[in-house]
Amino acid sequence: MGAFDDKVVIVTGAASGIGAATARKFAVEGASVVLVDADRAGVEEVAAQLPGSVAEVADVSDEQQITALIDEVAEELGSLDVLINNAGVVVTGDIGSTTTEQWRKVMAADLDSVFFASRAALPHLKRSRGCIINTSSVSGIRGDWQQAAYDAAKGAVSNLTRAMALDHGADGVRVNAVAPGVVRTGMTEGAFDSEETMAKHVERIPLRRGGEPEDVADVIAFLASDDARFVTGVVLPVDGGVSASNGQPA
Numbered sequence: 707m708g709a710f711d712d713k714v715v716i717v718t719g720a721a722s723g724i725g726a727a728t729a730r731k732f733a734v735e736g737a738s739v740v741l742v743d744a745d746r747a748g749v750e751e752v753a754a755q756l757p758g759s760v761a762e763v764a765d766v767s768d769e770q771q772i773t774a775l776i777d778e779v780a781e782e783l784g785s786l787d788v789l790i791n792n793a794g795v796v797v798t799g800d801i802g803s804t805t806t807e808q809w810r811k812v813m814a815a816d817l818d819s820v821f822f823a824s825r826a827a828l829p830h831l832k833r834s835r836g837c838i839i840n841t842s843s844v845s846g847i848r849g850d851w852q853q854a855a856y857d858a859a860k861g862a863v864s865n866l867t868r869a870m871a872l873d874h875g876a877d878g879v880r881v882n883a884v885a886p887g888v889v890r891t892g893m894t895e896g897a898f899d900s901e902e903t904m905a906k907h908v909e910r911i912p913l914r915r916g917g918e919p920e921d922v923a924d925v926i927a928f929l930a931s932d933d934a935r936f937v938t939g940v941v942l943p944v945d946g947g948v949s950a951s952n953g954q955p956a
């Protein structure tokens with residue numbers, strides 16, 4: 707018996723990193739997993755390794771595409787139990803160096819996507835008394851240097867998580883977020899490839915290592931599980947303790 711037998715789970719950004727690890731975790735626990743990503747080759751490759759899963763190619767920032775996809779999944783698979791809004795992009799820069807195009811791209815991929823997919827999923831989740839888990843970030847709790855657009859988008863994802871939890875708790879729909887610290891994925895290749903950059907990160911991480919995608923996937927699965935049945939509206943750091951600091955040096 708798996709923890710998610712007979713459950714239908716949508717994971718966005720599932721071609722890579724945290725999303726791919728999350729899709730694997732739910733598949734191992736018996737779920738029917740729908741892996742969504744804009745990267746066709748990547749998402750098909752991950753899904754091919756997971757029995758009972760399907761790959762869907764979509765741009766999560768496109769309202770029509772993601773709405774149609776969610777309705778189609780719920781109709782064809784009979785229900786929707788868990789939506790994991792995980793797809794995202796990062797752009798480096800302060801507001802002086804961030805172009806309008808970059809700003810819009812980050813807001814669309816990281817924030818609009820959560821609104822569109824959650825709104826489309828809500829009627830189905832009310833029927834299944836299901837849940838939403840958003841991938842926010844430690845950058846959605848406090849600020850980073852040189853990540854103005856990303857911090858703005860992830861801060862909004864954290865507070866949208868709380869707003870949705872308040873509004874839909876009475877319908878039996880739980881909404882939570884994970885807030886990862888630095889995790890080894892496609893997004894952070896550069897950091898993990900540089901000993902110097904990683905040393906700076908590790909110095910500030912109480913558990914003294916960067917995260918692996920599975921560290922986050924396991925917490926997402928917990929938040930989606932019945933063990934978290936009385937948990938809603940939390941933005942849970944998965945960061946080796948980095949957000950426990952007030953920023954002062956050791």
Ligand SMILES: NC(=O)c1ccc[n+]([C@@H]2O[C@H](COP(=O)([O-])OP(=O)(O)OC[C@H]3O[C@@H](n4cnc5c(N)ncnc54)[C@H](O)[C@@H]3O)[C@@H](O)[C@H]2O)c1
Nearest residue numbers: 719721722723724744765766793794843888889891892893
């Ligand atoms: N890696 C980290 O250190 C870290 C830390 C905190 C939060 N996060 C968040 O975790 C989530 C997953 O990122 P990751 O680190 O696994 O990165 P990743 O780059 O490995 O994976 C992100 C995936 O999202 C997909 N994607 C991006 N925009 C999309 C769009 N518009 N439509 C469909 N798919 C799209 C990409 O194709 C990619 O497969 C993101 O929301 C990211 O902001 C990552």
